[in-house]
Amino acid sequence: MCKTYSVSNGASTEVIINAVGLLSILKKLRANPEKELRLLLLGLDNAGKTTLLKQLASEDVTQVTPTAGFNIKSVLSNGFKLNVWDIGGQRKIRPYWRNYFENTDILIYVVDCSDHQRLTETSQELAELLQDEKLRAVPLLVYANKQDLATAMPASEVAQLLGLHLIRDRTWQIQACVATDGTGVKVVLIIENMEWGYSPSYNDSIES
Numbered sequence: 001m002c003k004t005y006s007v008s009n010g011a012s013t014e015v016i017i018n019a020v021g022l023l024s025i026l027k028k029l030r031a032n033p034e035k036e037l038r039l040l041l042l043g044l045d046n047a048g049k050t051t052l053l054k055q056l057a058s059e060d061v062t063q064v065t066p067t068a069g070f071n072i073k074s075v076l077s078n079g080f081k082l083n084v085w086d087i088g089g090q091r092k093i094r095p096y097w098r099n100y101f102e103n104t105d106i107l108i109y110v111v112d113c114s115d116h117q118r119l120t121e122t123s124q125e126l127a128e129l130l131q132d133e134k135l136r137a138v139p140l141l142v143y144a145n146k147q148d149l150a151t152a153m154p155a156s157e158v159a160q161l162l163g164l165h166l167i168r169d170r171t172w173q174i175q176a177c178v179a180t181d182g183t184g185v186k187v188v189l190i191i192e193n194m195e196w197g198y199s200p201s202y203n204d205s206i207e208s
């Protein structure tokens with residue numbers, strides 16, 4: 001079962017969360033403060049992955065160039081250390097994505113919700129990722145990016161297009177966001193919210 005939550009921070013966004021939480025990951029982190037999470041950041045080119053990563057690292061996002069290979073950043077958030085691997089999304093690079101699957105704790109997939117012509121392509125790429133044995137049962141966080149644009153598809157519609165409601169083998173969440181201004185991108189807060197499936201609650205606002 002899924003629940004829908006409204007998220008507001010300067011822009012109207014929404015979150016859809018499945019009924020299974022990330023308690024095991026969070027308990028592991030809290031039991032061992034030095035534990036690090038390995039986050040794999042994927043998506044098509046121009047989805048906003050690098051901008052999102054820079055927001056997480058509190059870096060300037062006014063000058064962002066396409067990722068030709070990969071970026072790695074260690075981000076401290078709410079006392080947790082997140083090692084985020086940002087892999088380029090160009091078609092010629094995608095066959096190499098699987099080289100980075102090993103030991104992934106959370107898979108982050110970024111979607112440009114304003115690019116309707118490529119939504120089918122991004123759906124197909126995600127489906128292939130979820131079929132890979134190395135990513136079996138790895139929790140999935142989808143960022144429905146560019147919600148500030150008039151042509152952006154709502155997160156609820158993106159979730160349907162991606163077939164997230166059909167996922168049965170992992171925890172998943174889709175988070176509407178605006179990577180350029182940081183709305184809805186705080187990863188640790190989102191991970192906390194993924195626990196709501198164990199204790200149903202409602203939240204009208206999530207700070208960026």
